[in-house]
Amino acid sequence: MTGLIVGEPDQTGALAGSGEQWTRRYTHAVMDTFGPPQRVLVRGDGVWVWDADGKRYLDLLGGIAVNVLGHAHPTLTAAVSAQLGTLGHISNFFASPTQIALAETLLDIAAAPEGSRVFFTNSGAEALEAAVKLTRRHSAASRPRLLALEGAFHGRTLGALALTHKAAYREPFEPLGSQVEFLPFGDLEALRAAFATDGDQVAALVAEPVQGEAGVRPLPDGYLAEARRLTSEHGALLVLDEVQSGIGRTGRWFAHQQSGLGGGVVPDVVTVAKALGAGFPVGALIAYGPSVAGLLGRGQHGTTFGGNPVAAAAGLATVGVIERDGLLAHVTELGEAWRTALRDLRHPLVSEVRGLGLLIGVELAAPVAAAVATRALDAGIIVNAATPTTLRLAPPYVLTSDETELFTRFLGNLPADPEELR
Numbered sequence: 001m002t003g004l005i006v007g008e009p010d011q012t013g014a015l016a017g018s019g020e021q022w023t024r025r026y027t028h029a030v031m032d033t034f035g036p037p038q039r040v041l042v043r044g045d046g047v048w049v050w051d052a053d054g055k056r057y058l059d060l061l062g063g064i065a066v067n068v069l070g071h072a073h074p075t076l077t078a079a080v081s082a083q084l085g086t087l088g089h090i091s092n093f094f095a096s097p098t099q100i101a102l103a104e105t106l107l108d109i110a111a112a113p114e115g116s117r118v119f120f121t122n123s124g125a126e127a128l129e130a131a132v133k134l135t136r137r138h139s140a141a142s143r144p145r146l147l148a149l150e151g152a153f154h155g156r157t158l159g160a161l162a163l164t165h166k167a168a169y170r171e172p173f174e175p176l177g178s179q180v181e182f183l184p185f186g187d188l189e190a191l192r193a194a195f196a197t198d199g200d201q202v203a204a205l206v207a208e209p210v211q212g213e214a215g216v217r218p219l220p221d222g223y224l225a226e227a228r229r230l231t232s233e234h235g236a237l238l239v240l241d242e243v244q245s246g247i248g249r250t251g252r253w254f255a256h257q258q259s260g261l262g263g264g265v266v267p268d269v270v271t272v273a274k275a276l277g278a279g280f281p282v283g284a285l286i287a288y289g290p291s292v293a294g295l296l297g298r299g300q301h302g303t304t305f306g307g308n309p310v311a312a313a314a315g316l317a318t319v320g321v322i323e324r325d326g327l328l329a330h331v332t333e334l335g336e337a338w339r340t341a342l343r344d345l346r347h348p349l350v351s352e353v354r355g356l357g358l359l360i361g362v363e364l365a366a367p368v369a370a371a372v373a374t375r376a377l378d379a380g381i382i383v384n385a386a387t388p389t390t391l392r393l394a395p396p397y398v399l400t401s402d403e404t405e406l407f408t409r410f411l412g413n414l415p416a417d418p419e420e421l422r
C-alpha cells in the first residue's frame with residue numbers, strides 16, 4: 001500500500017520514485033487506454049517540464065494545445081488558488097461572479113451578436129455533446145442529416161464520437177446516437193452536392209476551422225464562407241469546433257476570425273475548451289443569437305461541475321493574461337517566423353510546414369513521425385506525432401524565439417534518410 005497522500009508529497013514519501021518505478025505502478029493501476037506513458041512528469045515551469053528522474057524537456061505540445069501560459073504561470077496559479085480559497089464549488093443552482101464574467105468575456109471575444117449565450121462544460125467532448133443536443137432541438141424530426149468532415153476529431157463521448165471520422169475510434173462503439181455523413185475535407189463541390197439534394201433535411205454542419213488531430217489542416221480559404229452561405233440558405237446550423245484552434249491558438253481569439261479562413265463568417269455555435277483554462281479543465285459552448293441560444297431551454301441540459309467558480313477563474317485569468325501580455329500578436333509573429341525557419345531548413349525529410357499561429361504541422365516525407373517524436377523526447381523536446389507522417393507543435397504562447405530554435409536545430413540535424421529513423 002502506498003498510504004493516503006495528504007498535503008505535500010514529501011511528507012509521506014508516497015510520491016517519491018523513479019520513472020521506471022512509476023511506470024510499473026501506472027500499468028498496474030491505470031487503465032491501458034493510452035498505452036504506457038512516455039515519461040512520468042513531476043514539475044513544470046514556463047515552457048519546461050521535468051520528469052521523475054530529474055530530466056528537463058522543452059514542452060512544444062503544451063498538454064495538447066492546453067498550457068497556453070506555460071506551466072505554473074503565477075497569474076493563473078494565484079487566480080485559481082484565490083478562488084478555491086474563497087468559494088470553490090456551488091452547483092448551477094447558484095451563480096458566481098467569475099462564471100458570469102467569463103461568459104461575458106467569451107461573448108465579447110467571439111464578437112457574438114446580441115442575444116448570444118454561453119453554456120459551460122468541463123471538456124471539449126462535453127461542449128460537443130451540448131452542441132449535438134442543441135442541434136437535435138433544431139432538427140426536430142424533419143432534419144435527420146448531420147454533416148461533418150473527413151479527418152474530423154470532435155471527442156470520445158458517444159455524441160462527439162459520432163462526429164469523429166477515424167474508424168478505429170468510432171466503429172467499435174457503433175451504433176452511435178447520430179448518423180453522420182462525412183464530406184471530403186475542404187472540397188467545395190462535395191459541400192455543394194451535400195446540400196443540392198435534401199439540403200433542407202440538414203440539421204447542422206460541424207467543422208474544425210483547422211483540423212488538429214488530423215495533422216494541423218486548415219480549411220481552404222473560402223470554405224467556411226460557402227458553408228455559411230449554404231447552411232443559411234437551407235436553415236441548417238453551422239457549428240465550428242474551436243476546441244483546439246480557439247482562444248488565441250492561431251493568433252486570433254478564434255481561428256474562424258482569420259481573414260482567409262472564415263473572416264466575417266458568423267457561426268451558429270462555437271465550441272471551446274483546451275486553451276481556455278490554460279491547464280485547468282474548462283470548456284464552453286457559445287450559441288450565437290437568441291434563436292440558437294434558445295434551443296436548449298430550462299431543464300434540457302445540465303452539469304454539476306460546468307462553469308464552477310474555480311474553472312471560471314482560470315478562464316478569466318487565461319484570457320486576461322493573453323490580452324495583458326499581447327500574446328495574440330506574439331503567437332502570430334512567432335508562428336510565422338518559426339514556419340519560415342523550418343521551411344528554410346530545406347531538409348529532405350520535411351515535405352511541408354503548415355498551420356496558423358502556434359498550431360503547426362510538420363509533414364514528413366515518410367511515415368516516421370512517431371520515431372522522430374521519440375528521438376525528440378530523448379533529446380529533451382516534447383512534440384507529438386498527430387499522424388504517421390505529421391509532427392504537431394502546439395506550444396505555450398509564452399514560447400520565445402530562442403526556444404523555437406532548439407526544435408528547428410533538432411529537426412535540421414535529423415538524418416536525411418528515413419530508413420535511419422525506423
Ligand SMILES: *Cc1c(COP(=O)(O)O)cnc(C)c1O
Pocket residue numbers: 122123124125126128153154155156208212213241242243244245273274
Ligand atoms: C481535443 C478536442 C476535442 C475533445 O476535447 P476533450 O477535452 O478531449 O474532450 C474536441 N474537438 C477538438 C477539435 C479537439 O481538438
